[in-house]
Amino acid sequence: MSSIEDLLLARNGPMTTELVQRPGDFGLGRVPARLAPAGTAKAVCGFCSTGCSLQVHLNAAGEAINLTPDPDYPVNLGMACPKGWEALTPLAAADRARTPLLRDAGGELRPVDWTQAMTVFTARMKSIQAEHGPGAVAVLSTGQIVMEEMALLGALAKFGMGVAELDSNTRQCMATSHVAYKQSYGFDAPPFTYADFEESDVLVFVGANPCIAHPIMWQRVMRNRRNPAIIVVDPRRTETAMAATLHLPARPKTDLTLLYGLARELIRRGAVDAGFVAAHTTGYAEFAAFVEPYTPEHVAAETGLGVADLLRTAELIARPGARVSYWWTMGVNQSHQATRTAQALINLSLMAGQIGKPGTGANSITGQCNAMGSRLFGNATSLIGGYDFANAAHRQHVGAILGLDPALIPAQASQAYDRILDAVDRGEIRALWIIATNTAHSWINSGKFSQLRDKLDFLVVQDMYATTETARQADLVLPAAGWGEKDGVFINSERRLGVARKVARAPGQALSDFAIFQLVAEAWGCGPSFARWRSPAAAFAILKELSRGQPCDFSGIRDYDHIEASGGIQWPFTAADAAAEINESRIMNNELKPEKPTESSDQTIINHKSLIINSSERRLFADGKFFTPDGRARFLFDEPVPLPEPPDAAFPFLLNTGRGSSAQWHTGSRTDKSAVLRKLAPTQPWIELHPADAVPLGAVTGDTMQVRSRRGVTTALAVVTPIVQPGQVFMPLHFPEVNLLTFPAYDPHSRQPAYKACAVAVSRMQNP
Ligand code: SF4
Numbered sequence: 001m002s003s004i005e006d007l008l009l010a011r012n013g014p015m016t017t018e019l020v021q022r023p024g025d026f027g028l029g030r031v032p033a034r035l036a037p038a039g040t041a042k043a044v045c046g047f048c049s050t051g052c053s054l055q056v057h058l059n060a061a062g063e064a065i066n067l068t069p070d071p072d073y074p075v076n077l078g079m080a081c082p083k084g085w086e087a088l089t090p091l092a093a094a095d096r097a098r099t100p101l102l103r104d105a106g107g108e109l110r111p112v113d114w115t116q117a118m119t120v121f122t123a124r125m126k127s128i129q130a131e132h133g134p135g136a137v138a139v140l141s142t143g144q145i146v147m148e149e150m151a152l153l154g155a156l157a158k159f160g161m162g163v164a165e166l167d168s169n170t171r172q173c174m175a176t177s178h179v180a181y182k183q184s185y186g187f188d189a190p191p192f193t194y195a196d197f198e199e200s201d202v203l204v205f206v207g208a209n210p211c212i213a214h215p216i217m218w219q220r221v222m223r224n225r226r227n228p229a230i231i232v233v234d235p236r237r238t239e240t241a242m243a244a245t246l247h248l249p250a251r252p253k254t255d256l257t258l259l260y261g262l263a264r265e266l267i268r269r270g271a272v273d274a275g276f277v278a279a280h281t282t283g284y285a286e287f288a289a290f291v292e293p294y295t296p297e298h299v300a301a302e303t304g305l306g307v308a309d310l311l312r313t314a315e316l317i318a319r320p321g322a323r324v325s326y327w328w329t330m331g332v333n334q335s336h337q338a339t340r341t342a343q344a345l346i347n348l349s350l351m352a353g354q355i356g357k358p359g360t361g362a363n364s365i366t367g368q369c370n371a372m373g374s375r376l377f378g379n380a381t382s383l384i385g386g387y388d389f390a391n392a393a394h395r396q397h398v399g400a401i402l403g404l405d406p407a408l409i410p411a412q413a414s415q416a417y418d419r420i421l422d423a424v425d426r427g428e429i430r431a432l433w434i435i436a437t438n439t440a441h442s443w444i445n446s447g448k449f450s451q452l453r454d455k456l457d458f459l460v461v462q463d464m465y466a467t468t469e470t471a472r473q474a475d476l477v478l479p480a481a482g483w484g485e486k487d488g489v490f491i492n493s494e495r496r497l498g499v500a501r502k503v504a505r506a507p508g509q510a511l512s513d514f515a516i517f518q519l520v521a522e523a524w525g526c527g528p529s530f531a532r533w534r535s536p537a538a539a540f541a542i543l544k545e546l547s548r549g550q551p552c553d554f555s556g557i558r559d560y561d562h563i564e565a566s567g568g569i570q571w572p573f574t575a576a577d578a579a580a581e582i583n584e585s586r587i588m589n590n591e592l593k594p595e596k597p598t599e600s601s602d603q604t605i606i607n608h609k610s611l612i613i614n615s616s617e618r619r620l621f622a623d624g625k626f627f628t629p630d631g632r633a634r635f636l637f638d639e640p641v642p643l644p645e646p647p648d649a650a651f652p653f654l655l656n657t658g659r660g661s662s663a664q665w666h667t668g669s670r671t672d673k674s675a676v677l678r679k680l681a682p683t684q685p686w687i688e689l690h691p692a693d694a695v696p697l698g699a700v701t702g703d704t705m706q707v708r709s710r711r712g713v714t715t716a717l718a719v720v721t722p723i724v725q726p727g728q729v730f731m732p733l734h735f736p737e738v739n740l741l742t743f744p745a746y747d748p749h750s751r752q753p754a755y756k757a758c759a760v761a762v763s764r765m766q767n768p
Contacts, residue, residue, distance in 0.1 A: 050075060053075065056503040075494075079216050082680055083665055103476070118523035121478075122520075135429070141169070141435045148488045170380075173366070177366070180342035184346045184350075193617040194617065197221045199358040201228050203221060207332040208328055212240075217493075230243065230246075266351060280624040281632050287347060330755075346362040347636070385552075432458075462516060463480055464510070480510060481511060484503050485503075653727060688731075693729075707762050709759065716735075716737070
């Protein structure tokens, strides 16, 4: 037997060569030699809207075996959060749906083949439409599938199947930003680029916790070399608030009052860019008069903040020459006065002329990886391509591009998600086709969905897993390929198109959503109308045509390879941009001199080259021209509205919900499949309680608490922490129990559910 020394110094045999690390010639880091990839393929991550590029390692058979973050992509610069690192794991989960499943007479879901699945799908949907009218069938879609798939679904459902009502879980995520931008700028147009995280002198985060929810964006903030002031408006002392220069723990949903107060202070301090306001906006005089009563004392009384903190904030954002950017996400979007709150941030950036320049803007941080694709091409609220259903010329134009009779295009937008479910409740909608979303878990006041299920004659769920809370209730399950098993485009928060590549085969008979929609079109009898949509790449070419001439024009993009070679491409990217790009690349290669220097010097060429490099990070509205008919941005505002369900004697706590960990994604249908991710966050629901509230409840961390609202009851483990304020509690949204409690209030403009505030009672459970 070898001595221990021989064993440790052995150069061959077990535990020797297999531990040698292969250098990172595939991108980043090193891997054991046995895992050295034969090749790599790039794919933009399919979880959140950051849009990180991942370098997927392939074996000799072309199968994905590993991944590392892409070091060259301008979004993530070689970084990924835990979800990205684990992106391949959910594909191999044992509970993947591998075959269509049809509920039999005994109530069991049984495997069937695609022919039978399509026969049942069309027969049931058509008979429901024949009996109750075309409006009796509705679709609930997602911001998680690629753009080509959402577009084909939207076109097929509305122009092929005669479905009037189609909405998606983007309603839960970005409907507010969509409406806020559309009303203020004339188009749903987030103006920023991620470089603005690094270029700001003052960053104001409202209802956003990027440390947890968007960790790679937070890394971009950490790269800021301007020693920025970071201001966080959030009732919780979140991880981001802990890292901030100034935390403003305003009472829940008083952010609108605070922002009006800050606008008043900007005016009082003479920090308004009068020239910009006069040349590029409308409604400023009315807005200035409106905010006059929002004195520091009034704002302090409403928000619970100190006057000194308000004035300190005003001082920071009004500092002459400072670049100020405002960032919001779900704390704003998921509120009963969400649209006006988002617009209060837009108003602050407009009045100071802080838009279209480095480090500025009122900027929405998106949730889902392809919410922007859904907003532009989902065919729900806007006609596919960002057009208007009510505009006959738009219907004509879209019909001509799609080769369809414009009469097939409805003249009104779909109803919102909540109203679709209300129509189910009234018995008007009798069949639902739900795609890649988990309504039974994620919809507000989710207990109601189970009651609605009994009112549906037919529920079809199309998903990677037959085990989600919603799929388990389906009559028919259509097994879908997931991220990594199909090609297509996502658009991230900063309007960047990125390509998701097929790097793995879907299991069993599972098909890409695109292929399933093609099958439905054929089975429905409208296949010829969608013959041009023969592949995701062909669909992308159609979407380019739809975008041409729109603010989101990306008709200058050649194909997926062009996007990939460019490190993603932000819209707009017109044919003229494409021509300029060709010239720019020739300049970079020293094949061409810049067109217009009057004096041709090396320095001119260097300056031109640095402009070209910066053109991979582009922002909107540098020219002050907006997409409204008169080219001016609008100041929009309303009086704040009280909380729909404030605490009272019976339900004395205000429940806030949000992300609890960067290792969990939404309802956990994918992230729960990863043993690594499950280890990074508690697997049981928890509730954060302030110590001052825990004492009278007799609770300590680890106790089981009962949490009740007027709609439901659940239990959660107590976490006693001053992160929350007295009288407020917090629960992470990833557990299905949480939406049993939430109150179904909606923003009146965006119909986005207000997940962030409802009244609950909390008590300590007795030990058994
Ligand atoms: Fe990047 Fe978001 Fe994917 Fe994490 S989940 S790797 S932050 S895109």
